[in-house]
Amino acid sequence: MDHFCYHNGVLHVEDVSVEAIAAEVGTPFYVYSRATLLRHYEVMRDALSGTDSLVCFAMKANSNKAVLSVLAAAGAGVDVVSAGEMHMALAAGFPANRIVFSGVGKTRAELEAAVRAGIHQINVESENELYTLAEVARGLGKRAAIAFRVNPDVGVDTHEKIATGRKENKFGIDWERIVPLYQLASGMPGIDVKGIGVHIGSQILDLVPFRRAFERVRDLVATLRASGLKVERVDLGGGMGIPYRRNINDQVGPEPRDYGALALEHFRGMGLQVICEPGRLIAGNAGMLVSRVVYIKKGETRTFLVLDAGQNDLIRPTLYDAYHEIIPVHQADAGAPLLPFDVVGPVCETGDTFARQRRLPPLEEGDLVAFATAGAYGAVMSSTYNGRPLVPEVLVSGDRMAVVRRRPTLEEMTALESVPDWL
Numbered sequence: 001m002d003h004f005c006y007h008n009g010v011l012h013v014e015d016v017s018v019e020a021i022a023a024e025v026g027t028p029f030y031v032y033s034r035a036t037l038l039r040h041y042e043v044m045r046d047a048l049s050g051t052d053s054l055v056c057f058a059m060k061a062n063s064n065k066a067v068l069s070v071l072a073a074a075g076a077g078v079d080v081v082s083a084g085e086m087h088m089a090l091a092a093g094f095p096a097n098r099i100v101f102s103g104v105g106k107t108r109a110e111l112e113a114a115v116r117a118g119i120h121q122i123n124v125e126s127e128n129e130l131y132t133l134a135e136v137a138r139g140l141g142k143r144a145a146i147a148f149r150v151n152p153d154v155g156v157d158t159h160e161k162i163a164t165g166r167k168e169n170k171f172g173i174d175w176e177r178i179v180p181l182y183q184l185a186s187g188m189p190g191i192d193v194k195g196i197g198v199h200i201g202s203q204i205l206d207l208v209p210f211r212r213a214f215e216r217v218r219d220l221v222a223t224l225r226a227s228g229l230k231v232e233r234v235d236l237g238g239g240m241g242i243p244y245r246r247n248i249n250d251q252v253g254p255e256p257r258d259y260g261a262l263a264l265e266h267f268r269g270m271g272l273q274v275i276c277e278p279g280r281l282i283a284g285n286a287g288m289l290v291s292r293v294v295y296i297k298k299g300e301t302r303t304f305l306v307l308d309a310g311q312n313d314l315i316r317p318t319l320y321d322a323y324h325e326i327i328p329v330h331q332a333d334a335g336a337p338l339l340p341f342d343v344v345g346p347v348c349e350t351g352d353t354f355a356r357q358r359r360l361p362p363l364e365e366g367d368l369v370a371f372a373t374a375g376a377y378g379a380v381m382s383s384t385y386n387g388r389p390l391v392p393e394v395l396v397s398g399d400r401m402a403v404v405r406r407r408p409t410l411e412e413m414t415a416l417e418s419v420p421d422w423l
Ligand code: LLP
Pocket: 058, 060, 061, 079, 102, 103, 162, 199, 201, 202, 203, 237, 238, 239, 240, 277, 278, 279, 280, 281, 316, 320, 376, 377
C-alpha cells in the first residue's frame, strides 16, 4: 500500500491528493496507482525469471483500458475470458502472442475470433469445446494453439463462490480423461497442443494447495511425455491471495517470490514455458473506491454511516462477505476514539452493507472515505442497479492524474433502450 499514504493529513495516491480528485470528478470514483500496478507485475515477473515465463494479467479483475495499457507496455501478457475482453486487450496494446483465453463456455463465434487473431493459447475446458475449435480452425485454414485445463481436484480454503479446482466445480477436464484426450488432440488437424493448464481458485492465502496442484501437473507432464506426447507449456492459473486487512498478520497471503520459487522448483529445467494468470495480486491493492458520507443516521441501537457508494459500485462485501478496509481521507487526530458504525450505501436492499459495527474515527457528513484493496473485482463487477451511473475511474502516476473512464450522463445510460412503436 506504499503508494496510498497520508501527506499533510490527507490521503494521497502517489503524489495526488484524493481530496483534489474528488473535487474534480465528484464522488464516488475509483482511483488506481500506476506505480503499484507496475510494481506488482514486476515482482511476479521477477519471481519467475529463472525460467521461460509469461505473466498474463487476468483482466477480469480490472479491464480499464488505461490499466491494461500500463501492463501491456510493461511487457505483460493477458488472460481473457470472452471475445469482449480479447477485443479490449488488443485495443489496449497487448500483442496477440501474449494473450491466453480461458473460460468454460466459449462460443463458436468467440473461438473463431480467437483463432483469427492468432492468440498465444486457448485453454480448452471440455471435449466438445475441442471438437468445435478443431472445426472452426479447419474452416479458417489455421491451427489453434491450445492447452487443456485440467481439474486437479484440489480443495482450497476460500469463499465457496470462488473455489474452482474440485471435481464438483464446473471448471477443467477430469483428471482421468486428460491423457486420451491429449493424445487424440495431438493428431487433429487444426489443433496444436501446447500443454496443460490449471486454476484452483482465487484469494488463496496458503501455498499448500498450489504445491498439490503443481505436483499433479508435473506428474501429468511426465506421463504425457512418457507416452511420446509433446508438452511445451504449463499454465498455472491465478489465485494468489492478498492482504485485505492492515495489521493482521495471519491474512497476508503468500509472497510472490515464494510462489515463484515453488513454480520453479516444480517446472524449471523441463523445457517448459511457465505461464501464470494473476489478477487480484496485480490490481487489488493498486486501487481504491472513494466515497462521501451523505448522512450519519443514528438508530436506536446503531449508528449508520450512509455513503454515496453502494453495492452496485462495489459488490464484494454483499456477494462474498468480503472485508475492505475503510480509511478516512482526512487523517484522524492521534488518539481520536474509534466508534462503531454500520457502513451502508443508498441502494434499497439490506444487503447494501459494506461493514457492520466497524470501528472508525469520528466522521461527519460530507467527509470522504476510501475503500482499500478495491482495484480488483471492483469497477468490473459494478452495475447501474437503482439507476445509478457507473462511477468514474482515475489513473494516477506521480503527480499526474487522468480520468480514464468518465461518468456517463443519464442520457447515455438510457441511450440503448427504446420503446416499441406498438406500445
Ligand atoms: N485464471 C482463471 C482461469 C480464473 O478463473 C481467475 C479468476 C484468474 C485466473 C484470476 O484469479 P486471481 O489471481 O484474481 O485470484 N470476483 C471474485 C473473484 C473471482 C475470480 C474468478 N477467477 C472476487 O471478487 O473475489
